[in-house]
Amino acid sequence: MFFNLFVFTDYQCSNWCQRRWRDKCGTDFLPFPAIANSKSIYIMAIIITDECINCGACEPECPNTAIYEGMDEWSYGEGTELKGDVVLPNGKDVNAEEVQEPVSDEFYYIVHDKCTECMGFHEEPQCAAVCPVDCCIPDEDHVESDETLLEKQAFMHPSEQ
Numbered sequence: 001m002f003f004n005l006f007v008f009t010d011y012q013c014s015n016w017c018q019r020r021w022r023d024k025c026g027t028d029f030l031p032f033p034a035i036a037n038s039k040s041i042y043i044m045a046i047i048i049t050d051e052c053i054n055c056g057a058c059e060p061e062c063p064n065t066a067i068y069e070g071m072d073e074w075s076y077g078e079g080t081e082l083k084g085d086v087v088l089p090n091g092k093d094v095n096a097e098e099v100q101e102p103v104s105d106e107f108y109y110i111v112h113d114k115c116t117e118c119m120g121f122h123e124e125p126q127c128a129a130v131c132p133v134d135c136c137i138p139d140e141d142h143v144e145s146d147e148t149l150l151e152k153q154a155f156m157h158p159s160e161q
Helices: 032-036 126-130 146-156
Strands: 004-008 029-031 042-048 085-087 093-095 136-145
Touching: 042 126, 126 136, 136 146
Parallel strands: none
Antiparallel strands: 004 029, 004 042, 042 136, 085 093
């Protein structure tokens, strides 16, 4: 399975295809490995759509433990090295052990503050690679640069640097 991510270049494609990020429609779509060789390229965080069949294939694949089953509570410390009160790279003050409310009560969800699109671990987002119904897609509301994603990965897993 070859995975393409939406990448902003000089302009945003206005000629969206039905499956958006999977089908190439112009220069705004680049294969994921191209990101590693580029500068100041922005990609979108991943979300799980309501087309999710709750199979759970994605959850164990996430190296940051950013994926949770619907209705499951979560914490910043779970699956990371974060402990106690911390300031996230985005400036948010949190307690890593504090239990957070579920993002969804119907299907699996991704906590975007913990998602690094698997950067620093794998060459492509593993949730999208294993999803049998292709419901792990880019989230247009959370656009981050590859530098930001790698910074987030280093922040959550400092001993792996």
